[in-house]
Amino acid sequence: MAAARRARAGDPRAGFGRPAAESGPAVPQGLIRAARKSGQLNLSGRSLSEVPQHVWRINLDTPEEAHQNLSFGAADRWWEQTDLTKLILASNKLQCLSEDVKLLPALTVLDVHDNQLTSLPSALGQLENLQKLDVSHNKLKSIPEELMQLSHLKSLLLHHNELSCLPDGFGHLVNLEELDLSNNHLTDIPTSFALLINLVRLNLACNQLKNLPADISAMKSLRQLDCTKNYLETVPSKLATMASLEQLYLRKNKLRSLPEFPSCKLLKELHAGENQIEILNAENLKHLNSLSVLELRDNKIKSVPDEITLLQKLERLDLANNDISRLPYALGTLPQLKFLALEGNPLRTIRRDLLQKGTQELLKYLRSKMKDDVTSPNEEPPVTAMTLPSESRINMHAITSLKLLEYSEKQAAVIPDEMFNAVRSNPVATVNFSKNQLNEIPPRFKVFPSVLYRIVALETILLSNNQVGSIDPLQLQKMDKLGTLDLQNNDLLQVPPELGNCETLRTLLLEGNPFRTPRAAILAKGTAAVLEYLRSRIPA
Structure with missing residues (x-):
């Protein structure tokens, strides 16, 4: 109103202040004044649908207070204003950014994450001092080529957008140290990534990548590489030559094997859970002397090599939900191991209740078994062909x-x-055969003895610790006196739902088999609950 009155009265100061045509919520002048002094302006969470023009012109227009009859202290000298270097516009409702962003050439930080941006202005390429750009959590479908001119950019955050491809000129961002492209729709990455020799952290998680370019190994400064949740079937062998790599995330892909890591002397964390890895061999492990975390849960690994004991710095080992039937007892000697997950494996030598007692008890058990394997000086003479x-x-x-x-x-x-x-x-x-030093159980049943089905008066069948792979529930139903069926620690890949109709069963023991269902939580509820669960899964 004051400005309008001055204009009507011919006041020479008319026209200064916020333009009348400006729309959207006002930005308090107090914030603007403070920004001129500090060089930083935070406008996050103000429901802005567009950026007020006087924000872009903050270092160009004469401040409103310059036209007021005030006396200035040393701290209020508007003519000594500082160029804006940091602008935060996060968590608003912006659908676009004005090309006027170029009016802030001193910007080193621009944060516009959590908006509704569908594109970026080409003028961003003129912010030659920009070091950090956060445009994550928007709706970007592409990146302007001009962005590749930001040669001083160190951090570029593009995660949670809708990008399906990237400009080929990405390699021009030679000073980039952090690049987050996770949660987009990328199917490949430019080979020019190899030129990002100063990159320290690269996040490619949650995309649609089927392979990685071998040239990625040229990123000699890369410490953290995250490729979680893609469609990778293999990893380029050159990845193993990345001497600075410390953390590698390969979870939720389609890998069938791990690469060898002869040059990754500094690798501390390797996460490769939820893949289709079947074999873990010595070559995968023998060079990983610095590894502290090895996560391989939810794969199809059948055995653990003795070379696991070379990982003397290992603190966490997650092998849950694999097909492991035995472990090297020397695993118990790893000096730094604090967490060991083994649940969901058909282990034959470790009882389920021991698995539930925690890592330290488990390691103690493994060490005790290793001592048992050492030949006792009082052992009887070995049995030979000439033994009477x-x-x-x-x-x-x-x-x-x-x-x-x-x-x-x-x-x-x-x-x-x-x-x-x-x-x-x-x-x-x-x-x-108790209290011996057997390293394997003598030959066992690999199939459920068919003769048992014909002894209908049987009340108890104990077949634990064998290699039985299947049972016939229809035959078992005919055994109307069967009260106990112990099939613990066998090779059952599935439990037929029809077994739930064996109503005479009072004790059904199935722990230690490699089947996925019923889950351990169901088994823990007892026989009645297991039978009820199985009946519920019988096809109608």
Whole structure:
């Protein structure tokens, strides 16, 4: 109103102040005055649909207070204003940025994240002093080529947009140290990325990449590379030559194997969970002397090589939900290991309750088993082909009369063939091989003995710690007296839903098998809950 009155009265000061045609919420003059002194202006979260013109012209127009009859202290000298170097416009409703952004050539930081931008002005390329540009969480479908002129840019944040391709000139951003392209629609990245030799952090997560260019290995300063949740089936072998790489994220891809890392001496974290990796071998591990985190959960790994013990700095090892049946006992000697996840594996030598006791108890158990493997000085002489039956202490009376095959407390590494030969055609009901040093269980059932199905009066079947891969629920239903069925630690890949119809079962033990369902939480609820769950999955 004051400005309007001055204009009507012919006041020579008329026309200064905020233009009347300007729309959108006003920016308080107090903020503008403070920005002229500090060189920083924060307009985040003000529901701006456009940037007021006097913001772009903050260093060009004469301040309003210059036309007021005021006395100035040393701290209020508007003519000594500072050029704007930092402008924050985050969390507004901006759909575009004006080309007038070029009127702020001193900007080193421009933050417009969390808006509704569908494009960027080409004038951004004229901000030759810009060091950080945050345009994340917008709706950008492309990047102007002019952006590649920002030779002083160190941080470029483009994550959570709708980018499907990038300009080929990305390599001109030679001073870039941080680049975040995650959560876009990228199907490939320019080969010019190889020129980003100062890049320290590169985030490519949550895109549609099927491969990485081998030239990416030229990024000699790269410490962190995140390729989580793409469609990578392989990783270029040259990736292993990135000498500065410390953190590598390959989770949620389609990898079937890990690359070898002969030159990644500094690699501290390797995350490759939720892939299709089947083999973990010595070559994958033997050079990773600095590794502190190895995450391989939800793969198809069947075994862990003894070379895992070379990872002397390992603090976290996640092998959950794989197909691992045994572990090297020396794993318990890793001096820095604080977290070990093994749940969801068909482990035969480790009880489920031990897995639930935590890492330290588990490591203690592994160390104890390793000590058991060391030959005792008081061990009996090894059994040879010349050993007499009396020396093997075969108790024929126990075999023929008690149906018992006994060979316990011998500290033996193998059960001599004479023990099995002595049984001949005699039926044996109980075998006791306890307190030995067996490194494998003697030959076991690989299939459910069909003869058991025909003994319909059976009340108990104990087949734990075998290699049974399947069962016939329809045959089991005919065994109307069957109360206990123990199939722990076998090779069941699935539990047929029809097993839920075996209504006489009071004890059903299925832990330690590689099937995915029922989950451990269901098994923990007991037999009744498991049977009810199985019945609910029977096709209608």
